[in-house]
Amino acid sequence: MKREALLDAAESVLQENGTQALTLSAVAERAGVSKGGLLYHFPTKEALITGLVSRVIAEFDELVAEHDTGGPDSYTRAFVEATFAVIAAPDGARTGRRWAAITAAATTPELTAPLRAAIGRWHHRDDDSPNAIVVRLAAEGLWEVAAQDPSQYSAEQYTALRRRLLGLL
Structure with missing residues (x-):
């Protein structure tokens, strides 16, 4: 296995x-x-939860790296593309992955530390344009909504939201 x-x-x-x-x-x-x-x-159960958290971080980092082309706001564009790659995927398999990891880790501060560090790294950038922070936070919030109710938006609505967020950059 x-x-x-x-x-x-x-x-x-x-x-x-x-x-x-x-x-x-x-x-x-x-x-x-x-x-x-x-x-x-x-x-241990803690090792299992650590595995869940590590996987969420690694997968998102890989998606961002795949989409990051360099240049102005490229990190935030990559962040948005990575977020939509997760939440708008047809099978929805990864939409709740971060929610599951956060929920499991929430019982112990040491288990949430790597996720908190990753979120800090994802959201605190020295090269941000004025809208970059707002766009990343909006994408982050949309992910939370999708994790709770994947059917909240249609594929067309996700496409429109993605375009709108990228248009703010």
Whole structure:
């Protein structure tokens, strides 16, 4: 069983049943592995949550890097493109990923520290134009809305919102 499948199982448990249901036994059962198989990759619940948080950060960083072309406001443009790549994806599989990681990590400040650091890095840039901060915060807020209700906006509305945010730069 691969780490990614175990993290997917943990996300499913969180999204369907909430933080109180996130146990190593529940994740192992959801993934269809023995608890020992899960423990091989994640020896504690905290290690599992750390894996969820690390994956969210790494995936978003990779998406931003893919879209960052350099130049004025390119980081913020990349941030918007990366955000929409997640929230407007047809299957919606990654929309709730950050929500699941934040929810699971919220029980322990040490578990949320890497996410707080990443959010600080994503939002505090020395090369910001006047609108860049507003655009990133709006994209961030839209992600939160989409995580709670993925059907809130249609594909056409997401396209229009993306264009509008990019137009502010």
